[in-house]
Amino acid sequence: MSVEPFAIRIPQSTLDDLRDRLNSTRSSRDDATDWDAGTSPAYLRDLLGYWRTQYDWRAQEAELNQLAHYLATMSGVTIHFVHARGRGLSPFPLILTHGYPDSFLRFRKLIPLLTDPASHGADPLDAFDVVVPSLPGYGFSDKPDKAGGTFDIGALWRRLMTSELGYERFGAHGGDWGSTITEHLARSHSTSVAGIHLTDVPFWHSFQKPDDPSPDEQKYLDSIAAFQMKNGAYAMIQGTRPLTLADSLNDSPVGLAAWLVGKFQRWSDCNGDVEQRFTKDELLTNIMLYWVTETIGTSFLPYYDVMHAGAPRWIVEKAKDLLGGAAKVPAGFAMFPKDLSHPPREWAERFYDVQRWTELPRGGHFAALEEPHLLADEIRAFFRPLRTKA
Amino acid sequence: MGIRPFYIHVEDQTLDDLQRRLARTRWPTITGENGWKFGTSSAYLRELMSYWRTGYDWRLQESKLNELPQFKANLDGGDLHFAHVKGRSMRALPLLLLHGWPDSFCRFAKVIPTFSDPERAGGTSKDAFDVVVPSLPGFAFSGRVQFPNQERPMRQTAEMLWQLMTQVLGYERFAIAGGDTGSAVAQNLAIAHPSSVVGIHVTDLSWHAGNVDPAMASKAEQKYLEASKKRFMEDGAYIMVQTTEPRGLTPGLNDSPVGLASWILDRFHSWSDGGDHLRTFTPDELLTNIMLYWVTQTIDSSVHHYYAEARSPSLLPSSHVDVPCAVALFPHDAAGIPPRSLGERTLNVQRWAEMPRGGHFGPLEEPALYAHDVVEFFRPLRSTR
Numbered sequence: 080m081s082v083e084p085f086a087i088r089i090p091q092s093t094l095d096d097l098r099d100r101l102n103s104t105r106s107s108r109d110d111a112t113d114w115d116a117g118t119s120p121a122y123l124r125d126l127l128g129y130w131r132t133q134y135d136w137r138a139q140e141a142e143l144n145q146l147a148h149y150l151a152t153m154s155g156v157t158i159h160f161v162h163a164r165g166r167g168l169s170p171f172p173l174i175l176t177h178g179y180p181d182s183f184l185r186f187r188k189l190i191p192l193l194t195d196p197a198s199h200g201a202d203p204l205d206a207f208d209v210v211v212p213s214l215p216g217y218g219f220s221d222k223p224d225k226a227g228g229t230f231d232i233g234a235l236w237r238r239l240m241t242s243e244l245g246y247e248r249f250g251a252h253g254g255d256w257g258s259t260i261t262e263h264l265a266r267s268h269s270t271s272v273a274g275i276h277l278t279d280v281p282f283w284h285s286f287q288k289p290d291d292p293s294p295d296e297q298k299y300l301d302s303i304a305a306f307q308m309k310n311g312a313y314a315m316i317q318g319t320r321p322l323t324l325a326d327s328l329n330d331s332p333v334g335l336a337a338w339l340v341g342k343f344q345r346w347s348d349c350n351g352d353v354e355q356r357f358t359k360d361e362l363l364t365n366i367m368l369y370w371v372t373e374t375i376g377t378s379f380l381p382y383y384d385v386m387h388a389g390a391p392r393w394i395v396e397k398a399k400d401l402l403g404g405a406a407k408v409p410a411g412f413a414m415f416p417k418d419l420s421h422p423p424r425e426w427a428e429r430f431y432d433v434q435r436w437t438e439l440p441r442g443g444h445f446a447a448l449e450e451p452h453l454l455a456d457e458i459r460a461f462f463r464p465l466r467t468k469a
Numbered sequence: 470m471g472i473r474p475f476y477i478h479v480e481d482q483t484l485d486d487l488q489r490r491l492a493r494t495r496w497p498t499i500t501g502e503n504g505w506k507f508g509t510s511s512a513y514l515r516e517l518m519s520y521w522r523t524g525y526d527w528r529l530q531e532s533k534l535n536e537l538p539q540f541k542a543n544l545d546g547g548d549l550h551f552a553h554v555k556g557r558s559m560r561a562l563p564l565l566l567l568h569g570w571p572d573s574f575c576r577f578a579k580v581i582p583t584f585s586d587p588e589r590a591g592g593t594s595k596d597a598f599d600v601v602v603p604s605l606p607g608f609a610f611s612g613r614v615q616f617p618n619q620e621r622p623m624r625q626t627a628e629m630l631w632q633l634m635t636q637v638l639g640y641e642r643f644a645i646a647g648g649d650t651g652s653a654v655a656q657n658l659a660i661a662h663p664s665s666v667v668g669i670h671v672t673d674l675s676w677h678a679g680n681v682d683p684a685m686a687s688k689a690e691q692k693y694l695e696a697s698k699k700r701f702m703e704d705g706a707y708i709m710v711q712t713t714e715p716r717g718l719t720p721g722l723n724d725s726p727v728g729l730a731s732w733i734l735d736r737f738h739s740w741s742d743g744g745d746h747l748r749t750f751t752p753d754e755l756l757t758n759i760m761l762y763w764v765t766q767t768i769d770s771s772v773h774h775y776y777a778e779a780r781s782p783s784l785l786p787s788s789h790v791d792v793p794c795a796v797a798l799f800p801h802d803a804a805g806i807p808p809r810s811l812g813e814r815t816l817n818v819q820r821w822a823e824m825p826r827g828g829h830f831g832p833l834e835e836p837a838l839y840a841h842d843v844v845e846f847f848r849p850l851r852s853t854r
Contacts, residue, residue, distance in 0.1 A: 096493070103486070105724045107769045109716070116776050117716030225500045226507075312709035313717070319706045322499050322508030323735040327721035327728020329497035334721015334728060341717045376497030383499075383507065 082243050085148040085159065085219065087140050089371045094136060097332055097370065101131045104333045114351065118341040122353070126340065127333055129359045139364045146190070150219070151243045158239060159183070159219035160212035166195045167206030171273075171466045172246040173458070174210045174236055174264075178255020179378055180339040181445065182218050182368045183211045184361075185254075189447045192455035199452075205459040207250075210240065214256065216377030218368050223377060229256075229384035230392065233263030241271055250462050254278035254446065256381050262430075265408040266396070274409040274434075274465040276458055278446050280422045283385060284430055295423040303420060310345065310419075313338075317379040318386030325376035335375060336366050346444035348417035356449050411435035411461035413454055417443030435461045472637060475539045475550060475610065477531050479764045484527060487726055487763065491522045494727045505738060505745060509731040513746060517734070518727055520752050530757045537581065537602075541610070542637045544629055546617070549603055550574075550610030551633065554585040556597030561585075562667065562851050563640040564598035564843075565630060565658075569649020570771055571733040572830060573609050573761045574602045575754075576648075579836035580843075587844065595851075596844045601638065603630060605650060607774055612767035622774045623650070623783035627657035635665060644847050648672035648831065650774070656816070657783050659790045668793035668819070668850045670843050672831050673804055677784040678815050689808040697804060704739055704803075707732070711772050712779035719769035729768060730759050740829030742801040749827075749834040788815055795820035795846035797839065801828030820846045 104127060112121040146161045161183055164170065173193065177185040190209050197203040213220040215228060215235070240246045250273050253261035258277040265275045285303045292300060307314075316324050328335045340362055344353040353362070369375045410431035414421065416439065424436045437457055442450035496515070499507045541548040552574060555561065564584060568576040577600075583590045584598040606614035606626050616625045634640045644667045645655040652671040659666045683691055701708075710718050722729045734747070734755065743749035762768045794816040798806045800823070809821050822842050827835035 100493075103489075105766060107720065107723055107766065109769060109773075111716075116773075117714035117718065118720070120716060120720075123716075123720060222498060223500060309713060312706065312713045315709050316706035319703060320508040320735060322497065322511065323707075323731050324508070324718075325497035325499065326509060326514070326731035327718075327725040330495045330728050331721040331724035334724050337720035338717045341714060373495060373497060376499040380499065 081153065082149050082151045085150045086144050087148065087219070089136065089140065093371050098131075100332050101127065104331075106333070114341065114344050118337045118344070123333065123337055123340070126336060126359060126362065130332070130336070130363055134360065134363050136367060139360065139367070143364075148219075151239055153235060153238050153243065156215065156235065157221045158212050158215065158235065160210055160239065161190070162244070163190050163194045163209045163211075165193070165206035165208045166197065167203035169204070169466070170194070170206040170208040171462060172210065172240065172244075172249035173207040173462070174212070174240055174249060174251045175447075176212065176236070176251070176253035176257030176260045177214065177217075178253070178257045179381070180342050180365075180369070181255070182365055183213050184365050184368065185445060185447050186211050187448070188451040189455060192451055193458065196455075196459065199455075201455070201459065205463060207458075207462075208246070210244065212236065212239065214260070214381075216380050217374050218372055222374065223380060226380055226383055226387070229381045230263065230388075232260045233265075233267055236260065236264050237268040237271055247271065248273050248468065250274050250276065250465065252276040252458055255444065259283065259381075265410075269407045272408050273468070274411065274462060275431075276411040276413070276435075276461050278413050278415060278454070279418060279420060280412070280427050280430070282420065284426075289429070293423070293425060296426050299420065299422045299426055306419060313342070314382055318382035321376060321379035321383055325379065328375045329373055332366075332370055335370055336363075339366055339369065343445070346417070346419060347449055348415070348441055348443035356443075356445075361448070408432065409434045409465060411457070412437070413446065413457040414438045415442035415444070415446045415450065416440065418446070419444055472540045472542045475541045476535050477539070477610070479527065479531065483764055488522065490726050491518060494518065494725075496727075509735045509738070510745060514727065514731055514734065517752060517755070518730065521726075521730075521756055525753065525756050527760060530753060530760070534575070534757075537578075542633055544632055544637070546606065546629060547614035548611070549606065549614060549629060549633060551601055551603035552581070553602075553638070554581055554600045556584070556599045557586045557588065558594040558597035560595075560851070561597040561599045562847060563634065563638070563643035564600050564847070565634055565643055565645045565647075566600060566602045567630075567645065567647030567651025567654050568602075568605065568608075569647070569651050570608075570775070571736055571758075571762070572649070572833075573758055574604050575758055575761065576830060577602050577832050580832050580840045583836070583840040584843070590840075592844065596848060598644070598847075599640070601634065601643075603633065605654065607770035608767055609761040609765050612765045612770055619777040620781045621783040622777045622781075623653045624657045624661065627654050627661055627783075630654065631658055631662050631665060641665070642667050642853075644668055644670070644850070646670040646843050649829065653778075653784060656788070656790050659792045660788060663792050666792045667853055668795065668847060669790065670795040670797065670846050671816075672797050672799060672829075672839075673802060674796065674807060674812050674815065675784060677782065677786050677788060678807070678811060679804070680786040681811070681814065687808070687810055690811050693805070693807050693811065700803075700805070707736070708775065711775035713776070715769070715772045715776045719772055722768045723766055726759075726763055729763055730756075733759055733762070737830070740801060740803045741834060742826060742828055743834070750830075754833065784815075786815070790816045793817060793819040793850060795822070795842065797822045797824060797831065797842045799824045799827035799829070799831045799835065801826075802831075803829055
């Protein structure tokens, strides 16, 4: 068997080293409180104080180990995943893919809602077997030993679900990089994938501007360009000089926190106050995952891969589109108001067979964490007609 | 408004703390590849860091720096650090030398002797300068200088330096030479106080010069602007980060010496013709520059200017410097070599020189070429002082 159970157990030496670094942090004299120029220095100081004196990793670790973790090794690549079995007559298999700067933790609140709907006021017929992997280069998955692998993750996921876990037919959900990976999965393996559910339209579609955008689509494309100028710096540096940035983030815990926390504040539906949506423990446990595994550098690889994909790659992807990959697989979208982009439905209809499109009243980029009940309802509703093959 | 002598002295504690941090560096891995493909070469960086830990002698570098007469001037906003070397001549022309980011007043270390004592360098005392080399506000030993607001920081910097030259040092008219931020400051100063400025010598045109409507640009200018755009997409991400989310970046740079070194060295590598081992600089030069940011904890204040300036630009494409200008361009500089017509849009270009070699840090990499150009440019202007 190439699937082994796994328990998270960070060496004490790692935690001791972290404590020393936190205690010797060289903080800036900057006393600003706003978040306009990135993470608020005042908030960072507050978070650092909590991290140093109150945050309890071992307690978080124990709680995380209540989930069933595994390591699957496929062709020499080891992938970490959580496997949560559904409670019901016929749980439907579903793979959930996270993005950046998050992790499998993105789905922590969602997992029980999907595996055990009956305990949450919903129908046990809507139960799922949930598989939540960590992307290669993230968390407890292997770090890739060369660039370019982002486009192969979909195939890896398919192998995990079918060969390793024995699911012939399954659904897939994702957001951020997770939506891109989910789309790749559907495009190349439509016979295994019953349907895909996304919280955004993968951004790379906007690289190929159509000749005939509608006014709403043009508005969307303009907003993407504006986002890139105003908020896209992180993607640009991660895609062009990832190591230059990772050198400080992998060596300074406060540096890592500053780089990551800003996104939770900017991209969530938190009205400027990050703790309206996330507790310090939630923010820090996610940061810890990047810190203890030293994966901040490899987490940048998808950005690097997409930026360096070049024309041949997009031609291959386009060809797969023409062969009807993604278009054959039913797609559902749950769009949250404070997410990074707001494409019109017609934009998604260019690339997918859109069978469900819902615009939710609240929530942002990390919808699974911010509004797990709204998202769970959407996922249940989308996959309900797809559970049995037509 | 007084001045007092200043000597650089870093506490032992700071040096010990630095050693501890270097010893516990956690190196990230983005695949096993070396080279500069993903950013600062990890092989190069490890070698330089090893030297930093075991061979680099800060106390020696510190004492060498202290051979330059240095001072602090108390001005509105705080204490401004500067080196001041009087010229060996009765009629030395005052020369304000302005560094940029990510460098320091040390940019001019090799040319200060030539400027102040040209005879010693085989020239004539008629070409002597009184040299004034500040640390720009927010940088190194001027790190604590704070402006009353975030409006047009380069203009406020220029104002402070004008006060230094005219009110503190008593120079009625003076020359200016600089590059990078120093070029922008020189231009601001010349625009705000043209009667004080004999002329400016710059090694780049500054950002606003590239903001030309392609429809109004010549073929050569269009070609250059296209190339600039391409360069920006490949290597301009650091600007995007510094102008939109500096506070996500600088906490790590101020806490990790290797992280700070990496961020700065990637610029030195990109903007020089030193190749993959940065051979146009010595390890001591590179590390001493990084040390100035590290020991003063000024990476965040120096970067913050990018952010503030981007939101409130001091120079616009319509800005024009009327005093005599010289432009000396080094081929490996960040912006490459623009067509002369582009420079003439914003500057009163009296001299335009395209150097055969060298990059962004011309005065460090090619001190003789640089110094010669500055001397030649200002010689006919000395009678106008």
